[in-house]
Amino acid sequence: MRLRDLLSQTSQPSTSNPREFLYAKDLQCPREWVAALEALLPVPLRHLGSLDLFRTLPKEVAPEVLMAYVGTRKSFSGFHRCFSGTVALNLLVESEGTGSGSICFGTDRHSQVQYDAYMEELGKSPHTDWANISIAQLKSAKFPIYVTSQEPGDLVVFPSTTAHQVWNTSSMVTKVVWNLMHYSSLASFFDYVQPVYQRQCHADTGRVPLIPLYALTRGSHNAEDESLLLDVFRQLIDDEDLGTEPTVPIKHIDPQGAVVECNFCGLTIWNRHLHCEECGDFDLCLTCFVSGRSCKHVADYAWAELLSRESCSKILQETRKPPRSTLPPRPKSSQQKTLGALAVAAVDARKQSVERLCHLCRDSHSTWKGLACSQCSAFFCFRGLHRHFDVDLIPLLRKTEPWICPKCSQFCNCRCCHFPQPYNSQDKPARPRIKPVDPRGRVMGFLDNVFDQKRGKRASAVAHSASPQSGQKRPRLLVDDDKVDPTPRGAYATFVNLGASETRAPETSKTRVPDIIQSQHPADPSSSRGLGPIGQLRISDLVEKHRPGEAGHDRSPVPSLTPEDGTFRRSREAASVPPVSDDVSIVELEEKLQKLGQHANGLLELSLVESHAALLEKIAQLQRQIDKRRKAEALFDNLDRDFPDLASIAREEARRRGL
Numbered sequence: 001m002r003l004r005d006l007l008s009q010t011s012q013p014s015t016s017n018p019r020e021f022l023y024a025k026d027l028q029c030p031r032e033w034v035a036a037l038e039a040l041l042p043v044p045l046r047h048l049g050s051l052d053l054f055r056t057l058p059k060e061v062a063p064e065v066l067m068a069y070v071g072t073r074k075s076f077s078g079f080h081r082c083f084s085g086t087v088a089l090n091l092l093v094e095s096e097g098t099g100s101g102s103i104c105f106g107t108d109r110h111s112q113v114q115y116d117a118y119m120e121e122l123g124k125s126p127h128t129d130w131a132n133i134s135i136a137q138l139k140s141a142k143f144p145i146y147v148t149s150q151e152p153g154d155l156v157v158f159p160s161t162t163a164h165q166v167w168n169t170s171s172m173v174t175k176v177v178w179n180l181m182h183y184s185s186l187a188s189f190f191d192y193v194q195p196v197y198q199r200q201c202h203a204d205t206g207r208v209p210l211i212p213l214y215a216l217t218r219g220s221h222n223a224e225d226e227s228l229l230l231d232v233f234r235q236l237i238d239d240e241d242l243g244t245e246p247t248v249p250i251k252h253i254d255p256q257g258a259v260v261e262c263n264f265c266g267l268t269i270w271n272r273h274l275h276c277e278e279c280g281d282f283d284l285c286l287t288c289f290v291s292g293r294s295c296k297h298v299a300d301y302a303w304a305e306l307l308s309r310e311s312c313s314k315i316l317q318e319t320r321k322p323p324r325s326t327l328p329p330r331p332k333s334s335q336q337k338t339l340g341a342l343a344v345a346a347v348d349a350r351k352q353s354v355e356r357l358c359h360l361c362r363d364s365h366s367t368w369k370g371l372a373c374s375q376c377s378a379f380f381c382f383r384g385l386h387r388h389f390d391v392d393l394i395p396l397l398r399k400t401e402p403w404i405c406p407k408c409s410q411f412c413n414c415r416c417c418h419f420p421q422p423y424n425s426q427d428k429p430a431r432p433r434i435k436p437v438d439p440r441g442r443v444m445g446f447l448d449n450v451f452d453q454k455r456g457k458r459a460s461a462v463a464h465s466a467s468p469q470s471g472q473k474r475p476r477l478l479v480d481d482d483k484v485d486p487t488p489r490g491a492y493a494t495f496v497n498l499g500a501s502e503t504r505a506p507e508t509s510k511t512r513v514p515d516i517i518q519s520q521h522p523a524d525p526s527s528s529r530g531l532g533p534i535g536q537l538r539i540s541d542l543v544e545k546h547r548p549g550e551a552g553h554d555r556s557p558v559p560s561l562t563p564e565d566g567t568f569r570r571s572r573e574a575a576s577v578p579p580v581s582d583d584v585s586i587v588e589l590e591e592k593l594q595k596l597g598q599h600a601n602g603l604l605e606l607s608l609v610e611s612h613a614a615l616l617e618k619i620a621q622l623q624r625q626i627d628k629r630r631k632a633e634a635l636f637d638n639l640d641r642d643f644p645d646l647a648s649i650a651r652e653e654a655r656r657r658g659l
Helices: 003-009 031-040 109-123 135-139 183-200 208-218 223-239 286-290 308-317 339-350 382-389 393-398 457-465 498-501 515-520 585-604 609-642 644-656
Strands: 021-028 067-072 076-080 087-095 100-107 146-150 155-158 163-168 170-178 250-254 274-278 301-305 355-357 364-365 371-372 380-381 484-489 492-497
Touching: 021 076, 031 163, 087 274, 155 250, 183 208, 183 223, 183 286, 183 382, 208 308, 223 308, 274 286, 286 339, 286 393, 339 393, 355 609, 371 382, 380 382, 382 393, 585 609, 609 644
Parallel strands: 250 301
Antiparallel strands: 021 067, 067 170, 076 163, 087 155, 087 170, 100 146, 100 163, 274 301, 355 364, 371 380, 484 492
């Protein structure tokens, strides 16, 4: 069909009659139609035929994909990919009038990347969203689009992982639509479709991870198809290898015919996974666990499996019989770590309470939420690496070679580094927020919901008022970032830079100021103090500098930073909060929080709802108080290291304000 013929059919003015857009989809196909299709179609094209791997799944597990469609003129199915990378078959049964009943648009498998970029420009997900794309929009596509008219009796086949769109042009059309899970669709699903489904928490309705197991134990296949199934199944087994399996306890679970799903992303779990011991029925796939997702019990996960290692090896040995097997055993790759090994490391890391300061966001994080450089030991949180440098987490963690941070590679683009060619990150426009399939999944992953956010007025106002010498860089002394020593403080640990402490002279002695610093600030000796590590927060950025001759010994804070006026004005509610005694440690506050939680559970068991709600409010207030204390302690530790004369002043003000 030529484009001008298509334009002539779709250029009629639209009407307000809603009956012209009615489209009944996913109707149950009549039994008479099913029998007629089995008698008419060849076996490979039938639903659950010889090319359909859905036939190997148990009846109670296999998805129902044979549907009837009835639509009127101008009804449509927008551009989309079929679920789980399946092959779509569209048979037009009946159409009123003469001529074609539908117009079908489709892409090819070689244009997947271009189609993905095209849908992203439209603000749609290329895997999970539907978009009705007009002819004018299709003209701008930089990939081939195939168009065909469909008449009664025409069967249109859309290959695996390709996209298609259907417009109904007849006053009434009736169709039968079904999907096939072809052998070639398996590799496309695991390599191309499943990662997107897991990232967007889109449930896999096809139960594809179960197909290699059931296909090898139930179905009969030719040598080529069996080799493909063996290769896919072996990859699934190898990627679950824990590396230290004898030392990791794994609990065997009998699902009794039920399907185990990841409670966060909705993926069908075929074997090994992480099980929450506190929730009892909350499971995570290995990818979600490594990505930082979980319920509220972050450190209470144990290993579980549905199929023992011996059973998997037995399936491989029984299936790989000469002369049918043509695929030699695939050696394990030494270039990357397995997903099981990453999950083992994540389980151990979540049990640690050590925190570190991120070089990018300048906030303290648990060490399992980031990565330390192998050269300078600087800490980078995973979320910051994705936001600033477009780092994909799983491929990064799979690498076996030591990781070198962007700062040592001299392309860091944070606000503290000033390299000549910083990395230019890709745009991350706002998208529909990722939500777990189970509401108990409260802890989002490191890469979830990372969108670009413009800097607000508050940040710009502070940056303008806090720097009296805008445009001039402050001189900094070199600091040895390699010497980092963890110093435990209560229930967590901070990291002291030994390179900075060794270069700092005692307060009783007079230090010689370098000539370059004296020439730039001859009247302000306080600016000659050695700064901490590159990128540390400077107290001079928050307090306005006064010359000795202008203000004498009276140092008043910047007007925009006072509690009564300016950007950082405190609310009345915050001012009314009673200050916490300095004698109460964070550990004691956490013990109090735990006791309040136990009391809240007791009130809930007695159905004292109002008292339970009031106690939950107190728990939330105490939790916010603990978080604020942690951030304050981290900041004061940095002040003690870099500006000891100002640390006591800041601590005193924090006590007055109840921080």
